[in-house]
Amino acid sequence: MSQSEDWLIQEDMVCFADRAARLDWIAAIMPTAEYLTFPSGLMAKYLFEEARYCFVYGQFLAVIVLGLAFLEKTLASRFFMAGRNDLERASISRLLHEARNKAWLTEDEYEKLERIRLARNPVAHFRAPLAEDSIEFRALGKENHPYSVIEQDSRDVIEAVMHMLGRNAV
Secondary structure, eight states, X not given: OOHHHHHHHHHHHHHHHHHHHHHHHHHHHSOOOSOXXXXXXXXXXXXXXXXXXXXXXXXXXXHHHHHHHHXXXXXXXXXXXXXXXXXXXXXHHXXXXXXXXXTSSOHHHHHHHHHHHHHHHHHHSXXXXXXXXXXXXXXXXXXXXXXXHHHHHHHHHHHHHHHHHHXXXX
């Protein structure tokens, strides 16, 4: 057996229970529907699938980035289908504001998505050490480990992704 195979077997033994628990959690919040639709096409489906897979395997930073990309593509496609070609390349911030203004999002949904967007920013964009919106600063404020903050952010993203997916389900 190769060193790579040994490493994978060890990794599977150590992480199996946590992966199974995350898979159970994701299955419990998956929308119940005959058909799940992806209005923005195949890339959105890939983003959704990879975000789910990354969550189960504990790749929480990837979940945050991929999940937000899924949400952004989904909102942009809805606006495009409604004739709002001016929003084709709009930022997630602008899409969220426009969706709230059109009552496509409730105030609660908007606030949750805005919190998720703000949590994603220090993952995707540079921040000075211990900037107030950094993962490290948030972890210090909660007296928590930074990876726990990242995991919770990824759970929030997955919940939002599932909610958005459920809105488009048939």
